[in-house]
Amino acid sequence: MNVIYEVLSNTSHVHLLLNHVPTTAFTVALVIFVIGLGTKSDVLRKAGLAMFFVIAGVAIATYTSGSAAEAWLRGTSPMTELPPHVLSNAIHEHEDSAFWATILMGLTGFFSWLSLWQWKTVRKLRSWSLPLVTLLAFAAFVTMSRTAYLGGHISHVEIRPDVVNVHNACLALLDEETKHPGSVPNATPNCPWQTAVDDVAKTTGEPAPYTSQARAVGDFVIGHTWMWPTLETLHFVGLCLLFTTVLIVNLRLLGLIRVVPYAAVYQLLPIGMLGFAINLITGMLFFIGIPNQYNANPVFYWKIIFVLLGGLNTAYFMLADDSWRAGPGVSAPAGSRVAAASAIFIWVAVLYCGHMLPFIGNAF
Amino acid sequence: MGFLQTIENLGFSQWVKQSGSLWAFPGILLMHTYGMAVLVGVIAGIDLRILGLAPAIPLSPLRKLLPIVWLAFWVNAITGSMLLMADATTKLTNPDFGIKMLFIVAAVIVQRLIQSRVFGDPDVDTRPFSSNAKMLAAASLACWLGAITAGRLLAYVGSSTGL
Secondary structure (H helix, E strand, O other), X not given: OHHHHHHHHOHHHHHHHHOOHHHHHHHHHHHHHHXXXXXXXXXXXXXXXXXXXXXXXXXXXXXXXXXXXXXHHHOOOOOOOOOOOOOHHHHHHHHHHHHHHHHHHHHHHHHHHHHHHHHHOOOOOOOOHHHHHHHHHHHHHHHXXXXXXXXXXXXXXXXXXXXXXXXXXXXHHHHHHHHOOOOOOOOOOOOOHHHHHHHXXXXXXXXXXXXXXXXXXHHHHHHOOOHHHHHHHHHHHHHHHHHHHHHHHHHXXXXXXXXXXXXXXXXXXXXXXXXXXXXXXXXXXXXXXXXXXXXXXXXXXXXXXXXXXXHHHHHHHHHOOHHHHOOOOOOOOHHHHHHHHHHHHHHHHHHHHHHHOOOOOOOO | OHHHHHHHXXXXXXXXXXXXXXXXXXXXXXXHHHHHHHHHHHHHHXXXXXXXXXOOOOOHHHHHHHHHHHHHHHHHHHXXXXXXXXXXXXXXXXXXXXXXXXXXXXXXXXXXXXXXXXXXXXXXXXXXXXXXXXXXXXXXXXXXXXXXXXXXXXXXXXXXXXX
């Protein structure tokens, strides 16, 4: 248990654990989904959509853990020392790519959810739903793969093109020296990677101030006094809309308004998803605005964990059919009542964590 | 001003504001936020239903949700008063607080009208909603949106800032 805690309390470990999901698991989901499209198999298409939805949630957690990993790497603020082999610009390039990849993956998750929702209602799947998801999923896949590649540049010096070039040049000089002894007077005796990194750092000099796109968005948020109150107000409105759905749908399954069939309250789900989308966007803008409020904030980690559980809970309702047996006046089966109680608990916990960010953690 | 100062100096007000206990300011504000989520969440569901969303849901069974709405309302009236006592001199003199109260009074009146005219109509589930019912639902949404906005801005507007 202590080992687990130690690993998880190092945010770099968390990021390294999570960051393989949006690339590898997403590849699996994409293959399943494309085979589903090709064979017109409902099961495979639904499985692909549900995986897109859940992986989008993990992508958000990955993004936030990446920011925490950078803070961990640099040491506690305001120190900005990086380990010797890490070039600052490599982190920024990775972060910007991650910013766009997370947005695309979020959109893929949202429209995957919408397709699953349409599938369950009496109305048919809209003609644009699956083509749109396919397009978004491929765009997300390409951007996320590029993010993974750029992320590799941060600590795998052996794949960084600029470092590889310097290293190869060094090896070529050594070759020359072996073939024609004495012909290359200044050849480096050997060519360790760190020497190549130092050479790159020396030739580029002080890293040029990289204009990070994610940082530009963050600076816009904190640079305008009206932004924070506006975002907070929207975050509260989104929270109420989320609770509209969470309360009415789940109280029905728990038996409060039993005369209303589940099929009817199911129509409320997009209102809750709209509220969640508002809160995801405003929440991410808070995060990008002042990441250090959340990077070392344990309440924030719990909030992300509960949001992921909320995603799994939602996926259950999108895939399981048992709730639909709750017709007019009919009690919901035990399984869906457990899921309904979990849903209320999870979102109450998410609100608790969000509220306690400034009081237990260090946010405001 | 002396009266407001007296309220703010009460032992309870001081405890809320300065004890640093999680049960004091953070806990009371948490209950206020839960109250808002339940109150506005459920009312927004009813309003949106009247405005035509989720047409398969019959309205009259939603009557059973009204006790939850009013429970949440009274939780917020009580927790709101507690928070107000702690900041009586600054919040009660803040015009934004007056605006919030106006929105809430209007929202409560609209809610009573929805309960008597829309829920009270025996034919509510057999006929389409009247334009009056839809006006009330839209007014209710607007009032709660105004109340949330004014309430959130209380932390930013006026002489004292807080969370």
